[in-house]
Amino acid sequence: MNVCILSGKGGTGKTTVAVNLSVLLGADYFDCDVEEPNGFLFLKPENVVSEESKVDYPVFDKQKCLLCGNCAGACEFHALANTRQSILLFPELCHGCHACELVCKPGAISYAQRTTGRIEKGEAHGNRCARGVLNVGESMAVPVIRKLLGGLPENGNCLLDCAPGTSCNVTAALKFADAAVIVTEPTAFGLHDMLLAAELLETRGIPFGVVVNKSDGKDEIIESACTARCIPLFGRIPFSRMAAEAYSRGKLLANLPEYRAPFESIAQSIREAFAWN
Amino acid sequence: MELTIISGKGGTGKTTVAVALSDLIQNAVKADCDVDAPNLYLYYKGEDVEREPFSASKQAVVDETLCVDCGACESVCRFGAIAGHKIDPFACEGCGACALVCPQCAITLDDQNDAQIVLTQTQKGMLSRAEMAVGSEGSGKLVTLLRKNARRVRKAEEWIVADGSPGVGCPVIASITGADLVLIVTEPTLSGLEDFKRVAELCGHFNVQAAVCVNKFDINPEITETIQTYCAERGIPVAGKIPFDEAVPRSINELKPITAYKNSAAHEAVLELWGRLQEIARTVTGDT
Numbered sequence: 223m224n225v226c227i228l229s230g231k232g233g234t235g236k237t238t239v240a241v242n243l244s245v246l247l248g249a250d251y252f253d254c255d256v257e258e259p260n261g262f263l264f265l266k267p268e269n270v271v272s273e274e275s276k277v278d279y280p281v282f283d284k285q286k287c288l289l290c291g292n293c294a295g296a297c298e299f300h301a302l303a304n305t306r307q308s309i310l311l312f313p314e315l316c317h318g319c320h321a322c323e324l325v326c327k328p329g330a331i332s333y334a335q336r337t338t339g340r341i342e343k344g345e346a347h348g349n350r351c352a353r354g355v356l357n358v359g360e361s362m363a364v365p366v367i368r369k370l371l372g373g374l375p376e377n378g379n380c381l382l383d384c385a386p387g388t389s390c391n392v393t394a395a396l397k398f399a400d401a402a403v404i405v406t407e408p409t410a411f412g413l414h415d416m417l418l419a420a421e422l423l424e425t426r427g428i429p430f431g432v433v434v435n436k437s438d439g440k441d442e443i444i445e446s447a448c449t450a451r452c453i454p455l456f457g458r459i460p461f462s463r464m465a466a467e468a469y470s471r472g473k474l475l476a477n478l479p480e481y482r483a484p485f486e487s488i489a490q491s492i493r494e495a496f497a498w499n
Numbered sequence: 500m501e502l503t504i505i506s507g508k509g510g511t512g513k514t515t516v517a518v519a520l521s522d523l524i525q526n527a528v529k530a531d532c533d534v535d536a537p538n539l540y541l542y543y544k545g546e547d548v549e550r551e552p553f554s555a556s557k558q559a560v561v562d563e564t565l566c567v568d569c570g571a572c573e574s575v576c577r578f579g580a581i582a583g584h585k586i587d588p589f590a591c592e593g594c595g596a597c598a599l600v601c602p603q604c605a606i607t608l609d610d611q612n613d614a615q616i617v618l619t620q621t622q623k624g625m626l627s628r629a630e631m632a633v634g635s636e637g638s639g640k641l642v643t644l645l646r647k648n649a650r651r652v653r654k655a656e657e658w659i660v661a662d663g664s665p666g667v668g669c670p671v672i673a674s675i676t677g678a679d680l681v682l683i684v685t686e687p688t689l690s691g692l693e694d695f696k697r698v699a700e701l702c703g704h705f706n707v708q709a710a711v712c713v714n715k716f717d718i719n720p721e722i723t724e725t726i727q728t729y730c731a732e733r734g735i736p737v738a739g740k741i742p743f744d745e746a747v748p749r750s751i752n753e754l755k756p757i758t759a760y761k762n763s764a765a766h767e768a769v770l771e772l773w774g775r776l777q778e779i780a781r782t783v784t785g786d787t
Contacts, residue, residue, distance in 0.1 A: 229509075230535075230536050231509065231510065231536050231538070232506075232508065232509010232510045232536070232664075232665035233508060233509035233510010233511060233665070234509075234510060237690065255666075257665075257666035257667045257668045257671075257697075258507055258508055258509075258665065258666055258667065258690075258693070258694040258697065260508070260689075260690040260693060260694065263689045263690060263693060278577075296595065296599060298557060298593055298594050298595050298608070299594070317577075317592055317594055318577060319577050319578070319592065319594030319595075319596050320575065320577060320596060321594050321595055321596040321599055324575065324596055324599045324600060325599060356667065356668060358667055358697050358700045358701050358704060359672075359700075359701065359704040359705075360668070361639065361668055361669040361672050362668070362669065363666075363668045363669075385666065386509045386535070386536060386664075386665050386666070387535030387536050387638075387664065387665075388535055388536070388631075388633040388634055389534075389535050389631075389634065389635060389638050389670075390634075390635075390638075391666075391668070392634075393589045393634050396589065397587075397589060397590060407510075409748060409751045409752055410538075410541060410751055410752055410754060411514065411538045411541070411751055414536075414538060414541060415536040415538070418535075418536060418633055419633075421633050422633040422634050425633070425634065426589070426634075438748075443752070463718075463743070466715075466718050466743075467718055467719060469688055469690075470686075470687060470688035470689065470691075470718050470719040470722060471688075471689065471719065472689040472690075
C-alpha cells in the first residue's frame, strides 16, 4: 500500500502529517517534494547513503552529423537548434526522450548523462526513509521523483510526501498511489486548493480522505465542503503556538503529549479507510 | 519595477504579503504566478477583459482503427507511458517518439488544453492570471506568459507584483528570471530556513536581486537570527519582519488585505516592509 500525502496549497502540513504517520503506522517514508524536501529534518535518519540522479542528453558525432536538422524538428521541447554550423543543445529543456536519435539518419547521436539531483536513503524509527533532492538551478523535478520512486519496495507500506500544487510533480508520484490523504487548513486558501487536489484524485480514481491541520475547532469551511462531496474526514490537528514552535525546531508533534491522541486517531482512520495492515 | 514574491517553502505568507503590497502600491499590476494553486485572485472581484486558451503540452493519441498492436511505441517510450498500445495521459510527456516509430502512422500528438490565460480588470488595477487544468504540465511557460501579459498592460512607472509558487523548479525559475527584484518570504522554522537557503541560492544562480521578509519572526527568534546572519553574510537585505498575528488568518478568511486591519501588528510591519522595499527598489534601478 502506497499512500500519497498531498495538499494543493503549500505549507498546510503535508510533511508534518507524513513524518508523524510514518512513525505511528510503521511505514516507510519517501519525500517526493524534491524541490524543497524537509521530511529528513524531522525524522533525522541514520546511515544515509546518497546516489546521483541523472538524465540523458544527446551528444553529436560531428563526423557523422549532416546538419540536416531532423533532430531539431523532432524535438517537441525545443531543446535543439540547428545553427547550420552545429546542432545546439539547451540541456535544461531536454526531457531525454531520445526522439532525436530516432530521426537521425546517419546515426550521429549517442547519449551521455548529467546529474540533476540526488537520492538519499536512510533509516529512522525502524522505518526506511528516502528523499529526492533537485539541484538548485535545475528546472525539472520529475526525473528525480521517478528515480526516487523507482526504488519503492514491492508490497511495502509507504507514505509518499508529495510536492504542493497539482501539476506534473504531483502526478509523477500519484502514478504509484493506491490511496491518498489531502492535508488542508481551515482557510479560504486551504479550501480552494484542497478542492483542486480532490479533483485531481477523483479524475485518477484514487480513494482519499482529508486531514485538517491548524484546526481552530471551527472547521466548518472544510467540513461542509467534505460533506457535500462525500469526502471522509480522517481527523484534525489543533493549532497552537506551542505546536508551531515545536515544528520550527524540527520536533515530531506526535511526541508532544497533547498531540499524541489526534495523530493516533488519524492513523486509526487511515488503517480503517484503506484496510492498511 | 517588477517584483516577484517567492518563498521556497509553501505557506509562509507569499500571497498575504503580495496582497498587502498590492494594496499599498498605487495601481500595481498583479500577476498570480502560482498557477498550480492560485489564491491571489480570490481577493479580487472584477471583469475578465481577455481570455485565451493556452496549450503548453501535447499528448500522444492512438487511432485504434489503424493500430496493429506491434508494440514499437511501447519499446521507445522512455516514460513508461505506454502499455499494450494504451497511453497513460499522466505519464505521457508528449515527446512524440512513439509517433515517429509507428509503422501504421496511428499515433498523433494532440494539443492539450492546459489552461486559460485571463486578464481581469479589478477595482484596483489589472490582474494577470491563469485557470489551469489539474494535473497538467507546462506551468513554467504559463508563468512566462502571465508575466508578459502583466508587462503589456502596465503603464510606465507602474509596479508589477507577481505572486510566485513554492519550490525551486520550473515555475519558480520562470517567475524570477528577468525580474527587477525578488522578495523571499520565509518563516523561522528549520524547514523555512532550509528552503529559504535554496531559493536564495537560486536567485544568485540567475543573478536576480533578492530581499527577504521573515514572517512570524517571533515564533523562533534563534532561527530568525540565523536567517539574518545568513543574509548579512551574502549581502541580501532583510526588508521586513512580520510578527505572528491572529489578524492574518482572519484576513485570509475575510479575503481582505492585512492592511485593512489598521490596529494589527502585522499591518504595522507591512508598512515598514513597503518603506524598505521602496528604498531597495531605488538602489536596484540606480535611482537615488
